[in-house]
Amino acid sequence: MFLALVKKETKEHIFSRKGIGFLFVVSLLLSILSFSFISVKELSLLDQPTVVMTTLKLLLGINILIAMVIGATMIAGEKEKGTLESLLLTPLTKRNIILAKLAAILIFWLIVTLVSLPYLFVLAYQANLFPTVLLYLYGIGTILIISFSSIALIFSTVLVSTKNAMILAIMAFLITAIPMFLSTTMKKSGLAKVISENSPVSASMTAMKDIFINKMAAPQVLIELIPVFIFFLLALFFALLIAKKVDFLRGE
């Protein structure tokens, strides 16, 4: 019963025009990126870890955004179309519904990463970084994807219109991405310092640098990643908590 819903979500959001479109965009981006790294002179001089990191960041960033957009439409969309009421009258629990939608987003993530593996392999193999790339992508990457999709699903649950849920999701994405745009000096003081020290996004960035460039040992990296884990647990916890609020009513 749960699987039937996962299957339906996958068909509706991933093996649909929208999903295939997203997939196409991601692979196009990867192709352009890889091509530039190889053929543009200035870029081809970059060391391999930097190249790999840039690609990973971009891949993660765009996938988080896509996952959030899909997540934001998932429940609000059913409310808008008037399909949620019938769904709630099946033996599915509200929590099942949230989890099935999350699972579908994870399937999308899995497919995208599989498509990007050849690119990552080519970019990483010389420096022998490919196993590390896999670990980062499927470990930290997956955790980030689940966290952000959960947030999008929360918006989708509490809001009634797909449009609003989507706008909020994109805003949340931009806010969490702020640390990436802060300069190193800015990060040293005030609010920027607080944000960059505690934000899961900057924690995962720091960890990335320490893994690929500084070759830091695993226990230390894990400590650095604590904000990421906390963020993950909180997001998932609230998504499951808010599941009770999944309501068919439109308007109000």
Added chain:
Amino acid sequence: MINTQQLKKVYDNGFEAVKNLSLHVHKGDIYGFLGPNGAGKTTTIRMLIGLIEPTSGELEVSNLNVKKNKEEIKKHIGVLPESHGYYEWMTGEEYLQFFSALHKLDKKQRKAKVAEVLDLVSLTSKANVKISQYSRGMRQRLGIARTLIHDPEIIFLDEPTLGLDPQGQKDIENILLNLNKVNGVTIFITSHLLKDIEKICNRVAIVKTGTLMEEDSVQSLLDKYKKEIHKEDLSLEDVFFHLTSDRKEEQ
């Protein structure tokens, strides 16, 4: 089948949509739940099926206390909500397959059951057509098929004939009569088509702004109001207007 006592719903904004409603639906009834727009019909159905909490009162469906058996009750009821949507990208058959899986029918059962309910609503020939290409009447019939997928004892239909042409309305009526007679399904239906309700329902309730005005068999109501409303060939419609109209009868 359904018993409610002093059922009441006050919405969050303080609006009292249903007031002390006591309804009695018997097994095998085709029960017409009638009332003007805003009378509280949809609100009542949503309480009966456990989708919204009553503010107070008792309610029992299929011998189960709805408040205490929210999950169990889903097995006994089928519901066609008031204004509902479909997954347009599915075919009729895929749609029913999907719901049969959600209702935990096992794989072997599913195919036969889907074929059976498609046949019941005469959609077998359209089974493999996308729902986006269905007409309104076909959609409503598909909706009814969906309510039947898990063999419920009672189905709730909230304005199933809304927006259908006369033929479409007749099709639905025939399906319902057949379901009731052959499969023994109890039917709780709301509709504004009083002539049709009079034809297919054995019992009706008439509500006005959340208050129950009458609950009885169609014939008893007609007999009862014959004395009050002086009109030849008294119909359910006349009784309805008599009970729900705000205008006092012009002398």
